[in-house]
Amino acid sequence: MPLEPEAVEPVAEQKAVYPELIERLRKAGATEVSSLDYSKSGMDVDAQVTPQSLCAVASILKHGHFSLETLVGVDRQPEFEVLYLFKADNEGPRVKLRAKTDRETATLPTLTNVYGGADWYEREVFDMFGVNFIDHPHLRPLLLPHFTKFHPLRKDFHGAPIVIPEDTVEIPELDVQAATKLGQSTGLRSDFFLNMGPQHPSTHGVLRILLHVEGETILGGRCHLGYSHRGTEKLAEKKQYVQFLPYTDRMDYLSPLNYNWGFARLLETATGIESTPRAEVLRVIMCELSRIASHLVWLGTYLLDLGAITPFLYCFEDRERILTIFERATGQRMTTSYIVAGGVRNDVYSTFSLEISELMRDMRKRLVEYDKLVIGNEIFLMRTDKVGIISPELAIEYGVSGPCLRGSGVDYDARRDEPYCELYKELEWKVPFETGGDCLSRSRVRMAELEQSVNLVEQALLKLEDGPVRSKVPKIFKVPAGEYYSVTEGPRGIIGWYLIADGSQIPYRLKVRVPSFANLQTVEQLMPGTRVADVVSILGSLDVIIPEIDR
């Protein structure tokens, strides 16, 4: 534990208040600071800030080792509000800052000087709401194409046909200018760009990275996102809560169950519905299986990127066995929509436990094999050791989570530290973490997590007792007006859901905090000084899913 959180009581046991923090936030210029009930809203402290005091208040939080989890833009009609969600590590509080701006000017100061990780989040808000962030170093569309002229998440936007202009190749002039400046100052070549993606086998989806290179050495690089943007958050404002569930599958298709659980937990937090004991056990089993399946795909494709083809075939064979179980239990191999508010959708089949315990027995043998063949392999070590080092400070500043955070020596796992399921406390397992921060550490964390997940599944199977799998849920599902936040741990890190409900059947605003977004954002910091081949290794070790980032 390199960084100590503020000394406070664990959040779940009692209603914690943070008088010292609140006092410090007040002093820095925050108005209307209040403490919230964590069990109901998922947040501990709520503070209103003025545009002038935003940076000062954020500095206080930065000093207290808070990480910026996400930005949520809201169209409050008429004014816009931007919510900044912070979390302290482990048992510290979650803090929400609210900054308002009116519709006409729509400007706020940038937070990038305090939190480097605010960069992409601010660009996303700029995209979706048209809020300008003054002095932002790189303010241009992140997710939308450069030729669109609208802001889709504004409430007065009701769809517009995008006309694709003839000349659609985006030449990112800002990137070119920045690179030219860098080239002039260092005396290196300024004009050589390498375009990686969107059609590139190692980007795991459709990510474009514009690399500025000098020979094989990378001087800088910019990510271009949005090639898989599907407007899910806008769709959420048109769908009923129940109807939105299938879209959660399609955000992260490698671990749809973890997303289902996150969404179900959000609705349970908001409405007070509780799931049944059997459903909780089933959730843990299914989600840990899903984590295993997801990490197996990571292992296979990462090694494929590094040039080893055979492990891919082995990993997919194991994954297919897990998917067969998913299919029999949920009806679908990948897009399961299985975990719903109040439990799970249906009970499992009779030989469920038997099949899984057999599979887990085989998995243990396979994991030893993978570890020996892959992680100890000399070529693998050369490609990953000391490559792409994320320091703990960088990880916290950028809001990195999941195995990438634990690979940097920060011991945080929402399953243990955010008590969203009682069962995780009862089972015996540990959170693996490494201190290297490089690709190898992240790989080792994932390999250790595979083993821990097998542990968890085996123990959870013993706790599976008969009973109902779903509690009573009203036919017409409404969420009482209010703001809710819920956090679960997916295979890639923290999946956060921020919901603003107005009491109807449809969300007013639903924001998903996806782990890959923050994880990928560090890549721009990691690339300078490395070789082109290292980018492939770094990208693979971050294990990003592009449709999850783009949404």
Add this chain to the structure above:
Amino acid sequence: MSESLQSTSHEEAGADTDHIPPIVQFLPLQKALDLARANSLWPLTFGIACCAIEMMAASASRYDADRFGAGVFRNSPRQADLMIVAGTVNLKMAPIIKRLYDQMPSPKWVIALGSCAICGGPFDQDDNYAVLQGVEKIVPVDIFVPGCPPRPEALLHAILELQERIKSGSTNATRA
């Protein structure tokens, strides 16, 4: 056979002004070529979303698309002759798909894998501002595979179906 093939491709290429049917036709040679092409499809590695994972599964150990000669996934469009559009195509991506298609050497074929590539799938809303409602609007599609995502078997079936069509010369492919 040859005539129908030629007329089909002539009609298809009607819009392309520079297409002239060959004066001398080599029917047996054409047939042999088609047979060879059908059994050695080289797909383009091009996953966009969920369906890409099923495409990977189809080429991995359990389903093994190599059995049908269609497992040599190429990373460059210039080496591929089958484009499997696996995932949601949005309007930022559409021009790139078109460009990739243009970069592939003829004859070339397209499989639209999954609901999103067929018609926008679950993102097929009247006012969805981002998603292209069907990849057919930008490239000529030969086989549509329904499902969200389709199972690997469905993709294999599509490949077999495409092979039959290539052998009988009834595809949408533009011939150089």
